[in-house]
Amino acid sequence: MIDHEASFLIQQFGQRLGTRSEGEVARTHLLRALTALPEPGRLLVDLAGIDVLSGSFADEAIAIPYARLAAAEYGDRYMLVRTSHPDLAEDLGYKLERRKLAMLCLSDTGWTILGALPPPMEETLALIVEREETTAKELADALSIRHNACLHRVGRLAALRLIRREEVGSAGPYATYRLFSVVSSAD
Amino acid sequence: MDRLSVETADQLLARTEVDRAGEIDLGRVTRVDPYGLLLVVLIVYHHRERGVDLPVRWPRHPQTRRALEEMGLPRVLGRSEHRGWARADTSYPVADISEEKGISAVVEAFDRRLLQGYPLTTASRRRLINVLFELFQNIPHHSNATGDVAHPMGMAAMQDDEDGIHLAVVDKGIGLGCSLGLRSEYHGISDAAALNRIVFLGMSRHADPGHGGELRRIAELTRAWEGTLAIRSGEAILYMDSERGDIYDSPPFPGVQIGLRLPRHVLGVEEPPA
Numbered sequence: 435m436i437d438h439e440a441s442f443l444i445q446q447f448g449q450r451l452g453t454r455s456e457g458e459v460a461r462t463h464l465l466r467a468l469t470a471l472p473e474p475g476r477l478l479v480d481l482a483g484i485d486v487l488s489g490s491f492a493d494e495a496i497a498i499p500y501a502r503l504a505a506a507e508y509g510d511r512y513m514l515v516r517t518s519h520p521d522l523a524e525d526l527g528y529k530l531e532r533r534k535l536a537m538l539c540l541s542d543t544g545w546t547i548l549g550a551l552p553p554p555m556e557e558t559l560a561l562i563v564e565r566e567e568t569t570a571k572e573l574a575d576a577l578s579i580r581h582n583a584c585l586h587r588v589g590r591l592a593a594l595r596l597i598r599r600e601e602v603g604s605a606g607p608y609a610t611y612r613l614f615s616v617v618s619s620a621d
Numbered sequence: 622m623d624r625l626s627v628e629t630a631d632q633l634l635a636r637t638e639v640d641r642a643g644e645i646d647l648g649r650v651t652r653v654d655p656y657g658l659l660l661v662v663l664i665v666y667h668h669r670e671r672g673v674d675l676p677v678r679w680p681r682h683p684q685t686r687r688a689l690e691e692m693g694l695p696r697v698l699g700r701s702e703h704r705g706w707a708r709a710d711t712s713y714p715v716a717d718i719s720e721e722k723g724i725s726a727v728v729e730a731f732d733r734r735l736l737q738g739y740p741l742t743t744a745s746r747r748r749l750i751n752v753l754f755e756l757f758q759n760i761p762h763h764s765n766a767t768g769d770v771a772h773p774m775g776m777a778a779m780q781d782d783e784d785g786i787h788l789a790v791v792d793k794g795i796g797l798g799c800s801l802g803l804r805s806e807y808h809g810i811s812d813a814a815a816l817n818r819i820v821f822l823g824m825s826r827h828a829d830p831g832h833g834g835e836l837r838r839i840a841e842l843t844r845a846w847e848g849t850l851a852i853r854s855g856e857a858i859l860y861m862d863s864e865r866g867d868i869y870d871s872p873p874f875p876g877v878q879i880g881l882r883l884p885r886h887v888l889g890v891e892e893p894p895a
Contacts, residue, residue, distance in 0.1 A: 456725070524748075
């Protein structure tokens with residue numbers, strides 16, 4: 435479960451957001467909002483009211499903080515993008531891809547991935563989102579893959595901050611985890 | 622030369638930079654695109670910095686003269702101080718983009734012009750504005766990355782006609798080879814090799830992967846839109862259309878000059894009948 439949530443409106447920095455220096459200013463505020471969020475928590479980066487979001491702005495304001503989040507600098511916290519216009523986030527996706535990152539994007543039609551995520555990983559993620567809470571063993575059975583292959587996938591998804599992973603014990607040589615979707619059915 | 626454009630501008634450079642012609646003769650020119658226009662400005666200023674006043678013989682064709690006046694060429698060349706000569710509004714298409722802080726206003730002005738003239742879809746407009754932001758930012762980010770260039774002279778101009786939209790972004794800064802060469806592994810790289818790595822492989826002078834890749838993305842978009850892209854730097858020029866992209870030798874000249882031509886369908890307008 436993700437107990438805490440906050441929204442961060444990008445619109446506060448303008449409607450047409452294009453330069454790196456503008457993005458640097460936004461990044462400072464976004465990281466402050468992320469730090470203020472109790473754990474475990476998710477920050478919804480809301481693109482409502484935005485007219486244009488360039489790759490340079492998005493890289494500074496969103497992709498760089500996300501890279502730091504994925505480098506485990508911000509604890510048990512998660513970041514998602516929310517927009518009614520997924521094309522707005524195209525260039526953010528390009529920057530995330532260059533950084534070898536992937537981020538969840540919530541829109542009116544459900545969730546999508548911005549950036550780079552191989553199909554087997556996306557398949558695993560979709561199953562976790564569908565179940566909201568599960569284990570690697572249950573996933574391995576559902577996906578008909580070996581347990582250690584499944585552990586590898588969920589480990590990578592957790593490192594990318596696309597799911598929440600909580601260690602609950604061990605079974606033989608493997609740690610046992612509860613896996614939580616960071617997307618809820620209410621999204 | 623009856624047309625000064627992306628396709629013919631290297632002839633002008635050959636005359637002024639290689640043959641050392643004592644003037645720029647536009648007398649017989651009947652059409653000038655923004656790339657050609659901005660290159661004239663750069664050539665004149667490049668000569669002035671070396672203490673040479675290079676006179677420009679204006680086109681004899683009245684319509685062409687008027688077009689150049691509307692684009693602001695005589696006014697730009699008439700001032701010795703380049704900063705502040707271009708206003709970022711609809712009346713003055715030539716805009717100063719030397720500093721990042723002024724770029725949003727210039728993009729807004731270009732966007733306003735496009736919205737007034739064309740039924741752009743939201744998606745096309747967003748992509749187009751993103752292209753403007755990234756092209757314009759390249760100038761302050763890269764043209765003087767070494768700090769050695771007194772006046773990189775970043776400028777942008779746009780023109781629309783029956784062929785579509787012509788956009789030019791130029792500077793006379795350090796160029797792509799020198800910029801990429803700031804990375805130790807590319808030290809001494811040629812302009813042609815730098816063009817290849819930057820446009821086709823998405824490399825930049827920054828090791829951080831989030832920086833760079835903009836010209837590659839613009840090249841991919843241009844291709845998808847069936848437009849054309851020319852990028853000249855130092856002694857090399859890249860011409861790209863929807864089918865191919867090739868790099869050629871070019872007369873030496875400082876900086877980077879980019880010409881982008883997008884067809885009318887990108888602007889939401891039907892192509893004229895052939």
